[in-house]
Amino acid sequence: MKISPLQMTDATSWKGLTTENHLGAIWQMNPQRANNIITKIQQNYFGNDIDSILNKFPVKEFEDDTDYTWDLESQLLDNLPLIEARIDGSAVTGASTAGLGFTQFDLVFSKDWFSDGEVIVGEKNEAYPIRVLSTRFEGTNVVYTCELMAKAQTDFVPYEEISGNQLFSREFNPVERTFSDSGRKIKHKSHISMRNAFSTIRIEKETPGNLSGKKMGTFIEGPKGEKFQMWQAYESFMFDAEFRGDINRLLHFGTSNRTATGDYIQKGRSGYSIEMGSGLREQCEASNTNLYTNFNIKSLSGRLLDLSEGKLPMDQRSFLASCGERGAYQFHEALEDHSQLFTPTRETKRIYDAQAEYANQGLGYGGQFVEYNGPNMVKFNLSIDSIYDDRTRNKVYHPEGGVTESYRYDIYDIGTTNGEANIRKVKKAGTDVIHKYIPGLRNPFSPDGEVSAIGTAKDAWEEHKFYCGGVMVTDPSKTAHFIYNG
Numbered sequence: 001m002k003i004s005p006l007q008m009t010d011a012t013s014w015k016g017l018t019t020e021n022h023l024g025a026i027w028q029m030n031p032q033r034a035n036n037i038i039t040k041i042q043q044n045y046f047g048n049d050i051d052s053i054l055n056k057f058p059v060k061e062f063e064d065d066t067d068y069t070w071d072l073e074s075q076l077l078d079n080l081p082l083i084e085a086r087i088d089g090s091a092v093t094g095a096s097t098a099g100l101g102f103t104q105f106d107l108v109f110s111k112d113w114f115s116d117g118e119v120i121v122g123e124k125n126e127a128y129p130i131r132v133l134s135t136r137f138e139g140t141n142v143v144y145t146c147e148l149m150a151k152a153q154t155d156f157v158p159y160e161e162i163s164g165n166q167l168f169s170r171e172f173n174p175v176e177r178t179f180s181d182s183g184r185k186i187k188h189k190s191h192i193s194m195r196n197a198f199s200t201i202r203i204e205k206e207t208p209g210n211l212s213g214k215k216m217g218t219f220i221e222g223p224k225g226e227k228f229q230m231w232q233a234y235e236s237f238m239f240d241a242e243f244r245g246d247i248n249r250l251l252h253f254g255t256s257n258r259t260a261t262g263d264y265i266q267k268g269r270s271g272y273s274i275e276m277g278s279g280l281r282e283q284c285e286a287s288n289t290n291l292y293t294n295f296n297i298k299s300l301s302g303r304l305l306d307l308s309e310g311k312l313p314m315d316q317r318s319f320l321a322s323c324g325e326r327g328a329y330q331f332h333e334a335l336e337d338h339s340q341l342f343t344p345t346r347e348t349k350r351i352y353d354a355q356a357e358y359a360n361q362g363l364g365y366g367g368q369f370v371e372y373n374g375p376n377m378v379k380f381n382l383s384i385d386s387i388y389d390d391r392t393r394n395k396v397y398h399p400e401g402g403v404t405e406s407y408r409y410d411i412y413d414i415g416t417t418n419g420e421a422n423i424r425k426v427k428k429a430g431t432d433v434i435h436k437y438i439p440g441l442r443n444p445f446s447p448d449g450e451v452s453a454i455g456t457a458k459d460a461w462e463e464h465k466f467y468c469g470g471v472m473v474t475d476p477s478k479t480a481h482f483i484y485n486g
Helices: 020-027 050-054 233-252 280-284 298-308 323-341
Strands: 061-064 069-071 084-087 104-109 119-121 130-138 141-148 167-172 192-196 199-208 216-219 226-228 286-293 319-321 351-352 363-365 371-373 379-384 410-412 424-430 433-438 459-474 480-484
Touching: 050 233, 050 424, 104 130, 141 233, 233 280, 233 286, 233 459, 280 459, 286 298, 298 323, 298 480, 319 323, 323 379
Parallel strands: 061 424, 286 480, 319 379
Antiparallel strands: 069 192, 084 104, 104 141, 119 130, 119 167, 130 141, 199 459, 216 226, 319 410, 351 363, 371 379, 410 480, 424 459, 433 459
């Protein structure tokens, strides 16, 4: 990738074994250098990744690495779609007047949910309260004989309210004041059973013995200013960094390969099955997903209210969304446009003194919106995750610049479930990352001159890393996603 006419060489990449030839070709060149620090252009360092975010919460540990399951409490209230309405055994028509003159009629549903004596309502609720008189079964359907809780003989239920597919819910069971002997039946719903699998991944490297203690011709600088001159130190850093990236992609984007019958078809070299669990995205894909073409604050406010109303107390409506840098900039632009309806952008907080050789009274202007307090106590702010901007993984570009993934907003944790964080890492009790090495004739873990056991006669050493773990989204309905759909 050419980034400057002053550039002499391009970045080179390779897989697996690093030899002296690699180092000689890339770092042992000896023209006069303006700087002995190689500027690493294409390296993504950790940043605010999903692993860092999840490390803020306790990890859920299990006794072994078999599939882990949990129960999710379901909402007790149900809306049932009406299959059809009948009068004297015939389906209603546009001319029907169900309930007229306090007459009876039938409502057909697919589920036995309502009780005799209970008042149920359709989509106009209190306008047409209907009382269930009796219940009978018709194949897999349930037929309720009903009457309208009418005030006058002229009252009836219009055809468009019972033509089919209208949603009905229960209200209560009214009874007589004298000698009443029964009430509605209590309702129960089972928990939703959830299941996911641990995922296992590995990485390995082999280093020739003659690179033990080998100095490079220049320094390489790490993300926190550390300087690597010994090849083995730099390779160890990259070994850890690459595996951390693998784990992050697994937690974020891992997809289950379990078939509908519960089997795993893919086999490893050992002949045993490769079992992969669902990552964050796949577990949340069926939740609150909204597509947008033009991002604006008014639309965002509406979606946040959908997540809040009737679900969250006023003092718990704080949302944190992960996005890329372009998404954060888009949010700033949208909120800046929105804020001009209320506050001029000339306010003194954004204009400040600045120095310049070519100006007598230099001024600066700045500031970025990172948080929004909307109607009904809704609060929205952003966290930038570098994986959204990774141009190696994300290959579709946005018309406004950058990759499309950067403009995606994921709310991954809305409150808690049963007092625990809704999203957590999971692992088998103990460690989730294993790091082992196989010593060869020479290796950096023991002096060359001492007598010691070796794992291989080869003048090289191997290192292996193994990870077994995953992520658990207790209640996917408590996540939300705003995705660009241009």
